[in-house]
Amino acid sequence: MENWSLVSLSVLLGLVMRWTVSLNSYSGATKPPMFGDYEAQRHWQEVTYNLPIQQWYFNTSDNDLNYWGLDYPPLTAYHSLLCAHVAQLINPEWIELHKSRGYESPAHKLFMRATVIIADIVYIPAVVLYCLYLSDGSSRRKVATMLCILLYPGLILIDNGHFQYNNVSLGLALWGVLGLGLGWDLLGSLAFTLALNYKQMELYHSLPFFCYLLGKCARQGLTGKGLILLVKIAATVVVSFAVCWLPFLSDSQQSLQVLRRLFPVGRGLFEDKVANTWCSMNVLVKIKTHLSAETQLYLSLVATLLAVLPSSVKLLMKPTFWQFKLALVNSSLAFFLLSFQVHEKSILLAALPVCLLINELPLMSIWFLLVSTFSMLPLLLKDGLLLPYVITSLAFLFTSMYLLSALERTTVDILRIEPYSRLFRPCFPRLNLPLIVKWNFAFFILTMAGLSFTSMALDPPAKLPDLFPVLVSLCAYFQFLGCLVYFNIVQLMEPSNKGDQKKIN
Amino acid sequence: MTFDQAFFSLVSVMAAPMLEDWSWFPVLAFGVSILKCLLINTYHSTDFEVHRNWLAITHSLPVSKWYFEDTSEWTLDYPPLFAWFEYGLSHIAKYFDKEMLVLQHLNHASPATVLFQRLSVIFTDIVLIYAVRECCKCVQRDRGSKDILGKPSFVLAVLLLWNFGLLIVDHIHFQYNGFLFGVLLLSIARHFQHRHLEGALLFALLLNLKHIYLYIAPAYGIFLLRSYCFTQDNADGSLNWRSFSLSRLVALGIIVCSIFALSFGPFILLGQLPQVLSRLFPFKRGLxxxxxxxxxxxxxxxxxxxxxxxxxxxxxxxxxxxxxxxxxxxxxxxxxxxxxxxVSPFVTLVCTLMSLLPALFSIWCRPSGARGFLRCIVICALGSFMFGWHVHEKAILMAILPLSLMAVENKEDARIFLILATTGHYSLFPLLFTAAELPIKILLMLLFTLYSFTSLKMLFRHEGRLISIPEASYLAGLVPLEVFCELVYPWTRWQQPFPFIPLLLTSVYCALGVTYSFINLYLSLLRTEGAVKGKAKGKSQ
Structure with missing residues (x-):
C-alpha cells in the first residue's frame, strides 16, 4: 500500500477519535455559577469581541476578572476574537456581552467542538511531518509512530473532551521542534515564540530551545558565523514577540497588567490535586501553611532550576537533535514536578516531547504517556469523561504496544541504559534490567487500572473524601519521578561515539 | 520456561507482528471494537426504542402475547428466534437498569440503558468476528505475500470488520446487523468448507432471526438442491439425475424443518400463526x-x-x-x-423473481462450487434490493458484505465492489441526519473508501487499472453531491418549499451506481459461464 494512503488513514483515525470524544460532556457542563473551561473559552470570545483591546486584561465594570478573566497571552486572545467573529455570524447570542454568561446549547457545543478540531490543523500536520522527516525506520514504522502520537489520549481528552486549545500551543511548539530538527532555526524559533505567546506554560520548553540554539551557535564559533546566527535568532524572537504584543506596547501599564495576569504569583504553590512534588509532599508536611508565599516561590524556583541544570548543561555542550528531544522531556517534566502553580493539565507539556521519543524508546514512552493520562483522572471524572478515558487509553495501549512492538524492543540497548547496566554488572552479575522494567510496567499498569476502577466504582470513606484523587496523584507522581530519573540517565549517559550520530541524522 | 517468560510470551501473542500468522486479526477486531465503543454516546434512531420495547415485551409478557402486544407503535415484527434473543438479552439488561424492561416506559433512554444496548450490539458482534475469521481462511491466493497489508485475507478482514455500513447502521443508528451478518457469513464459510449441513442449519437459524434474508433464500435452495443433494455431475458439468441422494435431502429437510418448528411451533400450537405472519409481512406499507x-x-x-x-x-x-x-x-x-x-406488490414480486431467475438458472445448470453460489447470493440480494416492495436502504449491505469476499479474489469483482460499496454506503448517509454525526459519517466513509480503493488497487496491481475513468468520475461526483445536499442546499431558499430535494438527488444518483453494478454482476456471471463452457468444450474435444 502506498505511504500516502497509510498516512491519510492514520490521520482519519485520529480525527474520528477526536470527534467521537468531543460528543461527550465538557468541563463545567450545566454547573453554574462558574461552569468550567468551556465557559472560560466562550467568555473570552465574549470579552475580546465586545471590549476594546485595552480593556481585555483589566478589571472593569464590563470585564469581571474574577469570572474567568483572560489570563493567557495575547495570541490566545486573538484566537478567541477570531472564533468570536465566526460565532457572531452564526448566532450573536453566543457572545452577547454579560447576557451570554453560561450560555449552553447543543448548537453552541457543536460550534465550540468544531473550533477545537479545526485548530488541529496546527497540530496534526506537525505530527505528520515530524514522523515522516525526523523519525527513523521504515516508512511503515514512521506511519505506526504517527498513528500512536495521533492517538495519544491525554491531549484528545483534554482538548476535545474537557475543552481547551492545547493543540494550538503544543502544535506550535512542535513546529518549533520541526524547524530546529530540519535545520531551519529561524522558522523554528518563530514557531516557538508563537507557542510561547499562545500559552505561557510553554516556558517549560524554553530552556532546551535556548540551550540548543546557543550551543549550536557556539559550535559555529561565537566570534564568526555563530554570532551572526545568534543575532538572527534573537532578532526573530524579539520581532515576533513585539508583533504579538503590539497593541499592549504603547503603554507600560498595559504590558505590566498582562504580565501580572499571566503569572499570578499570589495563587500559592499548587491548586487541587496535582501529581507533582509539592502536592505529594503535602500529604506528609503541610508546606502551604508552614512557609510564606515568597519562600514557596523561591523554593520552587531553586528546586526547578537545580533539576533542569544537568540536562541543560549537557545540551549546551552537545547540541544534537536527540539531546534536544531528551532535554525537552527533562525540562518540562522537571518544571511540572517542581515549579510554582502547576495544573494537572500541564503534564501535556511533558507528554508532547515524550511522544517524540516513542519510536526510539517505545516502552518507556508508552508507559509515561499512559501515566500522564491517568494523572488527570480526577479531572476527567469530574467532567463525566470516564467512558472516553477508558476507551481511548485502552486503544492507545494496545495500538502502540502492537505497532511499535514495544515489549520485544525492550533490551538494554534500546532502553539506552548500557553504561548504567555496566555500572551495576560487577555487583549484580545476573541483573536483568529490561525484565525488571517490564515487570514494573505490568505492575503499574495494573495498579492504575485498579485505581481507575476503584475511584469510579467506590465511594471514598466519609473521613477522607479526597482519598482517591490523592492516591491517583501519588501513584502518578512516583512514576513521573521514575521517568524523570530515567530520561535524565538516558540523556546524561549518552556515550559520545559515532554510532549515535548516525541514529540522530 | 519460567513464569515470567510465559507471562510475557502470552502478552506478546496478543501484541506482536510475526511472520505468517494471524496475530493481526485480533488486533483488527479489537481495534474496531474500540471504535464501536467510542460511538456509544452518538445519536441513536427510533430503532433504539424499537429494540428496547422488544426487550420489555419479551421480558414482561408470556410468549402467547408477544405478537399481540401493541402499547408502543413499535410492535414486534421480527421472527420468533429474534424475540428469544431479546428475551435472553433482557435477563442481562435487568442488571443495568430495570426500568427499561417496563412496557409503559416509552422512549426510556437512561445512560445505563444506552450503555447496555450499545454494549449488547458490540458484544454480539463477536459472532461477526468469528465468521470473518472463518471467511478469511477460505480466501485463495493468500500465500506468497510477506507483507501483512498485502494479504487478501487481511484486506478481506478489514473490509468486513470495518465495514462502514455496519458501523453506522449498528453502532450509531442502532440495529443488530453485525450479529446477523455474522451468522450469514459463517454459513457461507461453511459451504466453502464443504460443511453444507452446518451451513444450511445456520441459514435456517438466520431466517428465523430476521426474515429479510428471504431475499437470498432462493440461492440457498437451488444451491443445496443442486450441489448437495446431487452428488455427481456429468462429464460436461450438466446435471446427472441418477446421482440424487435421498438421504441428503432428508437430512437437509430435517434440519431446516426442526429449526422452523422450534421457532414457529409454539405459535402454531397457540393458533397464532396468522397474527405472527401479519406482523412479519406488513404489506400495508408503500412501494x-x-x-x-x-x-x-x-x-x-x-x-x-x-x-x-x-x-x-x-x-x-x-x-x-x-x-x-x-x-x-x-x-x-x-x-x-x-x-x-x-406498481402493486405483486408486480414487484414478479419483477424480483424475473431478475433472479437467470442467476438461479445458471447455478442450476452450471454449478461452479461455492464461488458460483456466492455470486448467486449477491445477485439475489441485489435483485431483491432493486425490485423489492418497500425496500430499506440498509438492505444494500446484504449485497456489499458477501461481495467483499469475491472482491479480494477477482479483479472484475473488485471493480464492481468498489462501485457498489461506495454508492451503497453513500446512500446510507441520510440515516444520520444530525449535525453532530455529520463529521463522523464523512470521516468513517472516507476511511473505509480510501482503504478499499488503495488496498484493492494494491492486490491487483499487476492486472492493470481497476475502474475506468467514467466510473471514477461518477464516484467522484458523490463529493459535490454531498457538499450540495448537506452544506449548500439547507441554506438556500428552496429548503423550505422543497425539503426533500437532497434525499431525492442522493437516492437517484446512487440508484444509477447500484443499477450499473447489478448489470455488471450479471455480465460477470455470463462471462464466468462462458469460461466454464469453454473449458468444458476444450475438455470434451
Whole structure:
C-alpha cells in the first residue's frame, strides 16, 4: 500500500477519535455559577469581541476578572476574537456581552467542538511531518509512530473532551521542534515564540530551545558565523514577540497588567490535586501553611532550576537533535514536578516531547504517556469523561504496544541504559534490567487500572473524601519521578561515539 | 520456561507482528471494537426504542402475547428466534437498569440503558468476528505475500470488520446487523468448507432471526438442491439425475424443518400463526420507504415525475387531472404515479423473481462450487434490493458484505465492489441526519473508501487499472453531491418549499451506481459461464 494512503488513514483515525470524544460532556457542563473551561473559552470570545483591546486584561465594570478573566497571552486572545467573529455570524447570542454568561446549547457545543478540531490543523500536520522527516525506520514504522502520537489520549481528552486549545500551543511548539530538527532555526524559533505567546506554560520548553540554539551557535564559533546566527535568532524572537504584543506596547501599564495576569504569583504553590512534588509532599508536611508565599516561590524556583541544570548543561555542550528531544522531556517534566502553580493539565507539556521519543524508546514512552493520562483522572471524572478515558487509553495501549512492538524492543540497548547496566554488572552479575522494567510496567499498569476502577466504582470513606484523587496523584507522581530519573540517565549517559550520530541524522 | 517468560510470551501473542500468522486479526477486531465503543454516546434512531420495547415485551409478557402486544407503535415484527434473543438479552439488561424492561416506559433512554444496548450490539458482534475469521481462511491466493497489508485475507478482514455500513447502521443508528451478518457469513464459510449441513442449519437459524434474508433464500435452495443433494455431475458439468441422494435431502429437510418448528411451533400450537405472519409481512406499507432506497423504483418514480412535468409543458397532459400528492415524493410513503402505471406488490414480486431467475438458472445448470453460489447470493440480494416492495436502504449491505469476499479474489469483482460499496454506503448517509454525526459519517466513509480503493488497487496491481475513468468520475461526483445536499442546499431558499430535494438527488444518483453494478454482476456471471463452457468444450474435444 502506498505511504500516502497509510498516512491519510492514520490521520482519519485520529480525527474520528477526536470527534467521537468531543460528543461527550465538557468541563463545567450545566454547573453554574462558574461552569468550567468551556465557559472560560466562550467568555473570552465574549470579552475580546465586545471590549476594546485595552480593556481585555483589566478589571472593569464590563470585564469581571474574577469570572474567568483572560489570563493567557495575547495570541490566545486573538484566537478567541477570531472564533468570536465566526460565532457572531452564526448566532450573536453566543457572545452577547454579560447576557451570554453560561450560555449552553447543543448548537453552541457543536460550534465550540468544531473550533477545537479545526485548530488541529496546527497540530496534526506537525505530527505528520515530524514522523515522516525526523523519525527513523521504515516508512511503515514512521506511519505506526504517527498513528500512536495521533492517538495519544491525554491531549484528545483534554482538548476535545474537557475543552481547551492545547493543540494550538503544543502544535506550535512542535513546529518549533520541526524547524530546529530540519535545520531551519529561524522558522523554528518563530514557531516557538508563537507557542510561547499562545500559552505561557510553554516556558517549560524554553530552556532546551535556548540551550540548543546557543550551543549550536557556539559550535559555529561565537566570534564568526555563530554570532551572526545568534543575532538572527534573537532578532526573530524579539520581532515576533513585539508583533504579538503590539497593541499592549504603547503603554507600560498595559504590558505590566498582562504580565501580572499571566503569572499570578499570589495563587500559592499548587491548586487541587496535582501529581507533582509539592502536592505529594503535602500529604506528609503541610508546606502551604508552614512557609510564606515568597519562600514557596523561591523554593520552587531553586528546586526547578537545580533539576533542569544537568540536562541543560549537557545540551549546551552537545547540541544534537536527540539531546534536544531528551532535554525537552527533562525540562518540562522537571518544571511540572517542581515549579510554582502547576495544573494537572500541564503534564501535556511533558507528554508532547515524550511522544517524540516513542519510536526510539517505545516502552518507556508508552508507559509515561499512559501515566500522564491517568494523572488527570480526577479531572476527567469530574467532567463525566470516564467512558472516553477508558476507551481511548485502552486503544492507545494496545495500538502502540502492537505497532511499535514495544515489549520485544525492550533490551538494554534500546532502553539506552548500557553504561548504567555496566555500572551495576560487577555487583549484580545476573541483573536483568529490561525484565525488571517490564515487570514494573505490568505492575503499574495494573495498579492504575485498579485505581481507575476503584475511584469510579467506590465511594471514598466519609473521613477522607479526597482519598482517591490523592492516591491517583501519588501513584502518578512516583512514576513521573521514575521517568524523570530515567530520561535524565538516558540523556546524561549518552556515550559520545559515532554510532549515535548516525541514529540522530 | 519460567513464569515470567510465559507471562510475557502470552502478552506478546496478543501484541506482536510475526511472520505468517494471524496475530493481526485480533488486533483488527479489537481495534474496531474500540471504535464501536467510542460511538456509544452518538445519536441513536427510533430503532433504539424499537429494540428496547422488544426487550420489555419479551421480558414482561408470556410468549402467547408477544405478537399481540401493541402499547408502543413499535410492535414486534421480527421472527420468533429474534424475540428469544431479546428475551435472553433482557435477563442481562435487568442488571443495568430495570426500568427499561417496563412496557409503559416509552422512549426510556437512561445512560445505563444506552450503555447496555450499545454494549449488547458490540458484544454480539463477536459472532461477526468469528465468521470473518472463518471467511478469511477460505480466501485463495493468500500465500506468497510477506507483507501483512498485502494479504487478501487481511484486506478481506478489514473490509468486513470495518465495514462502514455496519458501523453506522449498528453502532450509531442502532440495529443488530453485525450479529446477523455474522451468522450469514459463517454459513457461507461453511459451504466453502464443504460443511453444507452446518451451513444450511445456520441459514435456517438466520431466517428465523430476521426474515429479510428471504431475499437470498432462493440461492440457498437451488444451491443445496443442486450441489448437495446431487452428488455427481456429468462429464460436461450438466446435471446427472441418477446421482440424487435421498438421504441428503432428508437430512437437509430435517434440519431446516426442526429449526422452523422450534421457532414457529409454539405459535402454531397457540393458533397464532396468522397474527405472527401479519406482523412479519406488513404489506400495508408503500412501494418505497420514506427515503427512497436507491433502486429501480427510485428511478421509476423520477422518470414518472419527469414525464409528467414534460407532458404538462408540452400540453400533452392536463395538469388538473394529475394526482395532487405526487409532488411530495421522498416524504410520503404512498406514491401515486401520474404517467407510468402504478406498481402493486405483486408486480414487484414478479419483477424480483424475473431478475433472479437467470442467476438461479445458471447455478442450476452450471454449478461452479461455492464461488458460483456466492455470486448467486449477491445477485439475489441485489435483485431483491432493486425490485423489492418497500425496500430499506440498509438492505444494500446484504449485497456489499458477501461481495467483499469475491472482491479480494477477482479483479472484475473488485471493480464492481468498489462501485457498489461506495454508492451503497453513500446512500446510507441520510440515516444520520444530525449535525453532530455529520463529521463522523464523512470521516468513517472516507476511511473505509480510501482503504478499499488503495488496498484493492494494491492486490491487483499487476492486472492493470481497476475502474475506468467514467466510473471514477461518477464516484467522484458523490463529493459535490454531498457538499450540495448537506452544506449548500439547507441554506438556500428552496429548503423550505422543497425539503426533500437532497434525499431525492442522493437516492437517484446512487440508484444509477447500484443499477450499473447489478448489470455488471450479471455480465460477470455470463462471462464466468462462458469460461466454464469453454473449458468444458476444450475438455470434451
Amino acid at each position: 418505497c420507504h420514506a427515503y427512497w432506497a436507491p433502486n429501480f423504483w427510485a428511478l421509476y418514480n423520477v422518470a414518472d415525475k419527469l414525464l409528467s412535468v414534460l407532458g404538462v409543458r408540452l400540453n400533452l397532459l392536463d395538469a388538473n387531472r394529475l394526482h395532487k400528492a405526487s409532488m411530495t415524493g421522498g416524504l410520503v410513503q404512498e406514491f401515486q404515479h401520474s404517467v407510468l402505471p402504478s
